[in-house]
Amino acid sequence: MANTNGTSEGLEWRVTISDRSPEKPAVESSWICRAWIGLLGIILALKSKVWRFWEKIRKLAVDDPRRIFHCFKVGLALTLVSLFYYIKPLHDGIGGTAMWAICTVVVVFEYTVGATLSKGLNRGVATLVAGALGFAIHWLASQTGEKAEPVVLGVLVFLIVSTATFFRFVPTVKTRFDYGVLIFILTFSLVSISGYHEEKLFKLARERLCTIAIGGFMCLLVSISICPIWAGEELHHLITCNIEKLANSLDDFFFFFLDLGYVAEYFNESGSTSDNKEPCQKSQGYKSVLNSKTTEESLANLARWEPPHGRCWFRHPWKQYLKIAAAIRCCAYRVEALNGSINSEIKAPEFMKKHLSEACIKLSFQSSMVLKELVTTTKSMSRSSNIEFLVGEMNGAVEDLRSSLKSLPDQVPPTLLPPSIEAMEEETPCISTTKVPLTEVMPLVVLTSLLIEIAGRIQGVVDAVNELAAHANFKPAVDAEPR
Amino acid sequence: MANTNGTSEGLEWRVTISDRSPEKPAVESSWICRAWIGLLGIILALKSKVWRFWEKIRKLAVDDPRRIFHCFKVGLALTLVSLFYYIKPLHDGIGGTAMWAICTVVVVFEYTVGATLSKGLNRGVATLVAGALGFAIHWLASQTGEKAEPVVLGVLVFLIVSTATFFRFVPTVKTRFDYGVLIFILTFSLVSISGYHEEKLFKLARERLCTIAIGGFMCLLVSISICPIWAGEELHHLITCNIEKLANSLDDFFFFFLDLGYVAEYFNESGSTSDNKEPCQKSQGYKSVLNSKTTEESLANLARWEPPHGRCWFRHPWKQYLKIAAAIRCCAYRVEALNGSINSEIKAPEFMKKHLSEACIKLSFQSSMVLKELVTTTKSMSRSSNIEFLVGEMNGAVEDLRSSLKSLPDQVPPTLLPPSIEAMEEETPCISTTKVPLTEVMPLVVLTSLLIEIAGRIQGVVDAVNELAAHANFKPAVDAEPR
Numbered sequence: 027m028a029n030t031n032g033t034s035e036g037l038e039w040r041v042t043i044s045d046r047s048p049e050k051p052a053v054e055s056s057w058i059c060r061a062w063i064g065l066l067g068i069i070l071a072l073k074s075k076v077w078r079f080w081e082k083i084r085k086l087a088v089d090d091p092r093r094i095f096h097c098f099k100v101g102l103a104l105t106l107v108s109l110f111y112y113i114k115p116l117h118d119g120i121g122g123t124a125m126w127a128i129c130t131v132v133v134v135f136e137y138t139v140g141a142t143l144s145k146g147l148n149r150g151v152a153t154l155v156a157g158a159l160g161f162a163i164h165w166l167a168s169q170t171g172e173k174a175e176p177v178v179l180g181v182l183v184f185l186i187v188s189t190a191t192f193f194r195f196v197p198t199v200k201t202r203f204d205y206g207v208l209i210f211i212l213t214f215s216l217v218s219i220s221g222y223h224e225e226k227l228f229k230l231a232r233e234r235l236c237t238i239a240i241g242g243f244m245c246l247l248v249s250i251s252i253c254p255i256w257a258g259e260e261l262h263h264l265i266t267c268n269i270e271k272l273a274n275s276l277d278d279f280f281f282f283f284l285d286l287g288y289v290a291e292y293f294n295e296s297g298s299t300s301d302n303k304e305p306c307q308k309s310q311g312y313k314s315v316l317n318s319k320t321t322e323e324s325l326a327n328l329a330r331w332e333p334p335h336g337r338c339w340f341r342h343p344w345k346q347y348l349k350i351a352a353a354i355r356c357c358a359y360r361v362e363a364l365n366g367s368i369n370s371e372i373k374a375p376e377f378m379k380k381h382l383s384e385a386c387i388k389l390s391f392q393s394s395m396v397l398k399e400l401v402t403t404t405k406s407m408s409r410s411s412n413i414e415f416l417v418g419e420m421n422g423a424v425e426d427l428r429s430s431l432k433s434l435p436d437q438v439p440p441t442l443l444p445p446s447i448e449a450m451e452e453e454t455p456c457i458s459t460t461k462v463p464l465t466e467v468m469p470l471v472v473l474t475s476l477l478i479e480i481a482g483r484i485q486g487v488v489d490a491v492n493e494l495a496a497h498a499n500f501k502p503a504v505d506a507e508p509r
Numbered sequence: 510m511a512n513t514n515g516t517s518e519g520l521e522w523r524v525t526i527s528d529r530s531p532e533k534p535a536v537e538s539s540w541i542c543r544a545w546i547g548l549l550g551i552i553l554a555l556k557s558k559v560w561r562f563w564e565k566i567r568k569l570a571v572d573d574p575r576r577i578f579h580c581f582k583v584g585l586a587l588t589l590v591s592l593f594y595y596i597k598p599l600h601d602g603i604g605g606t607a608m609w610a611i612c613t614v615v616v617v618f619e620y621t622v623g624a625t626l627s628k629g630l631n632r633g634v635a636t637l638v639a640g641a642l643g644f645a646i647h648w649l650a651s652q653t654g655e656k657a658e659p660v661v662l663g664v665l666v667f668l669i670v671s672t673a674t675f676f677r678f679v680p681t682v683k684t685r686f687d688y689g690v691l692i693f694i695l696t697f698s699l700v701s702i703s704g705y706h707e708e709k710l711f712k713l714a715r716e717r718l719c720t721i722a723i724g725g726f727m728c729l730l731v732s733i734s735i736c737p738i739w740a741g742e743e744l745h746h747l748i749t750c751n752i753e754k755l756a757n758s759l760d761d762f763f764f765f766f767l768d769l770g771y772v773a774e775y776f777n778e779s780g781s782t783s784d785n786k787e788p789c790q791k792s793q794g795y796k797s798v799l800n801s802k803t804t805e806e807s808l809a810n811l812a813r814w815e816p817p818h819g820r821c822w823f824r825h826p827w828k829q830y831l832k833i834a835a836a837i838r839c840c841a842y843r844v845e846a847l848n849g850s851i852n853s854e855i856k857a858p859e860f861m862k863k864h865l866s867e868a869c870i871k872l873s874f875q876s877s878m879v880l881k882e883l884v885t886t887t888k889s890m891s892r893s894s895n896i897e898f899l900v901g902e903m904n905g906a907v908e909d910l911r912s913s914l915k916s917l918p919d920q921v922p923p924t925l926l927p928p929s930i931e932a933m934e935e936e937t938p939c940i941s942t943t944k945v946p947l948t949e950v951m952p953l954v955v956l957t958s959l960l961i962e963i964a965g966r967i968q969g970v971v972d973a974v975n976e977l978a979a980h981a982n983f984k985p986a987v988d989a990e991p992r
Contacts, residue, residue: 087675101668101671104667104698132694180591187584188581188583191580191584192577195576196565196566212615212616215611215615320800359845363845471951471954471955475954
């Protein structure tokens with residue numbers, strides 16, 4: 027059955043290895059086969075790429091289903107505004123410039139109510155001011171005679187646009203009114219320049235303002251009435267999440283110290299890095315806390331535009347949230363340093379690890395408890411009756427760790443002391459840690475020191491949350507038994 | 510001369526203390542006086558407010574005069590585009606929709622060339638795609654009959670707009686094409702909706718595309734030809750600055766250790782916080798490094814849009830800059846922890862401070878030298894012949910510090926040892942640091958440990974910069990004598 031008419035070496039080779047299916051016609055043009063395999067490869071690669079993209083999209087939707095709602099809300103607002111085009115009577119009213127209403131909806135409709143309000147108000151007020159100024163400039167230019175008019179107009183537009191552009195660099199303007207200044211420049215240019223030819227300035231300005239108002243109103247109506255997403259609540263949630271992430275990292279350190287003190291003795295290679303890697307991989311949550319400043323500031327800025335809603339009344343202290351965020355970040359920097367220390371080899375002798383780890387376990391546990399209580403406090407917006415007790419426990423744990431450090435030299439087991447010292451032990455109080463070199467003790471000392479410093483920074487977070495509780499009138503504490 | 514006709518107590522009181530200017534007519538209606546003072550106060554407060562604002566504005570301009578250039582460039586581009594309105598023949602061509610060109614200039618013209626290009630291309634391509642899709646949808650709807658048309662059109666617009674809005678949540682789309690998707694939604698809505706009534710779809714779409722092209726081209730022309738500000742160069746500068754800031758912080762630590770070792774003995778209160786505060790206030794520069802991630806990522810993203818310029822050729826490794834930035838930030842977190850440790854009281858005994866500070870001074874000096882060499886390397890974009898030598902010196906300083914720590918117990922001066930130990934010193938080698946409690950040594954140990962860790966992280970920065978040098982073809986090193 028083996029085909030011996032093969033004309034090329036390639037084919038002969040194919041024949042020799044295809045002996046498992048001798049029924050197949052062996053003479054095939056190999057390039058078709060290769061092309062087919064190539065095509066199949068491309069299709070499969072494309073399929074897996076599309077699949078991965080689809081998975082990413084699905085994850086985005088599943089992680090926060092409000093995103094889907096937002097998309098439908100934008101579609102709805104646009105469909106509502108486009109009614110001005112569809113329905114004849116309305117069209118005759120402002121149809122020609124209804125384009126501005128569509129523009130407004132597309133540009134102004136943002137994810138949060140605060141952003142939508144901020145953009146809408148910026149757009150409205152800027153259009154009004156720029157329109158008025160455009161008129162004034164236009165009138166001023168027209169007084170200079172027909173020949174000088176375009177020159178005067180050009181120079182004035184150039185100067186005003188340049189000045190307004192410069193204001194976009196001023197930090198306070200940039201954070202709150204950047205979009206307003208942009209729209210000011212846009213409207214001012216349109217009114218003062220287009221007015222030169224069309225001479226229907228009033229109509230243009232009035233229509234633009236009217237359609238922008240309609241578009242903005244539609245955005246707000248849809249944004250607030252259907253599943254509103256408040257920037258303030260996002261900020262509140264973000265801060266709570268960040269505290270929770272820190273607490274989780276401390277929990278992971280808790281397990282690390284547990285390993286250090288108890289599990290390590292089962293494995294003879296004390297301080298091996300394989301023991302230490304797991305908590306580090308788990309405790310990466312705090313990393314996002316390190317870089318959340320920009321998001322927090324932007325949310326706090328948008329929250330200030332929002333009307334009272336839910337538990338956030340007029341003049342809710344959004345700035346206080348930024349103080350809490352700063353305190354959390356300050357704490358996270360130390361957690362990052364602690365995480366770095368955990369990754370370095372811990373060579374300290376077993377007795378020392380055991381002696382210190384107990385106090386470290388207690389402190390990391392108590393610190394995490396305080397943070398978790400803060401999460402409950404901020405989540406429920408009610409004062410905690412436990413927090414003082416828990417902070418006291420945490421400070422107690424700090425003192426315990428300090429005294430563990432102090433009593434460390436007394437813990438040196440006799441077996442670790444060299445014979446000369448051991449012999450003298452009965453006579454003199456000279457129990458020495460010099461037999462344990464400082465360089466070996468160092469990583470452990472650094473760990474405990476950073477843990478103590480983290481507890482200090484947590485106190486800062488507690489103070490900031492307490493201040494928020496005072497400013498934002500948190501519900502009074504319900505008496506509960508201290509845990 | 511004292512006026513006794515005072516009608517009110519207030520006046521009488523005024524008379525009694527105004528005896529230094531007895532010539533003044535004392536009978537004055539007090540409210541005028543008060544109003545005058547109040548008005549003066551308001552004017553002065555207003556004046557000082559305006560003055561402070563002016564100072565802020567002036568500082569913005571002085572800090573970076575390119576901002577002024579940017580403003581003039583925006584004014585110029587707008588004036589050039591408005592020529593389409595001023596000059597009759599042009600006006601008859603596309604005058605009616607020249608408004609789009611003005612819009613384009615105002616919205617697209619950004620501070621950096623990369624941002625302008627990115628927005629311009631996004632706007633252009635999105636308009637093209639959305640226009641085509643708008644046509645298709647419009648044609649599709651028109652095939653369903655006159656009655657069904659608005660319904661089909663509405664449903665399709667709703668679905669496509671909602672889908673496009675969702676894509677704005679996809680991270681890669683958000684960072685690079687957010688503006689494009691926005692313009693896609695805008696143009697698509699305008700074409701598919703407005704087409705329903707006006708039936709001059711082709712004209713509208715063509716004009717919009719044409720004017721956007723004119724506006725975009727004008728922006729690019731002005732942006733690139735007059736004092737161009739490249740996002741890539743901004744990123745390059747930012748990274749260099751950040752390395753420099755870290756070096757300066759280390760210099761401040763250098764002075765801190767200098768104080769700790771030598772100056773402290775002149776003031777008897779060793780480790781007093783007043784000694785330590787100055788370097789901390791000086792070394793705050795690194796704080797901005799902690800939060801520069803967002804800026805760096807945005808600049809790196811914009812830099813990828815830019816054409817080759819200066820020393821940055823096609824496919825310049827912008828992503829490598831982000832790796833350097835991450836390494837710098839990693840280092841800055843440790844500097845932050847070190848800064849925190851400096852602020853805590855350092856109670857260690859004098860002999861210990863002196864013994865360790867020498868090695869610390871050397872290490873902070875060498876670390877700073879390495880960073881400064883990296884600044885020179887990145888600034889000049891040429892490899893350094895010194896860097897290996899300097900890194901070697903830094904690592905040598907780390908070893909010195911380690912051995913200083915090891916030899917610490919041998920440094921305990923006899924006066925610090927209790928009599929019983931002192932007497933025995935001749936007989937046994939038991940020189941003990943137990944007389945120096947671990948808790949007192951701790952802050953100093955933590956300081957040195959963090960300093961060693963910073964040196965390790967600097968190695969990471971060196972590696973990242975070397976990688977950039979390889980990818981970006983830095984000029985070869987010129988042989989120089991090691992400093």
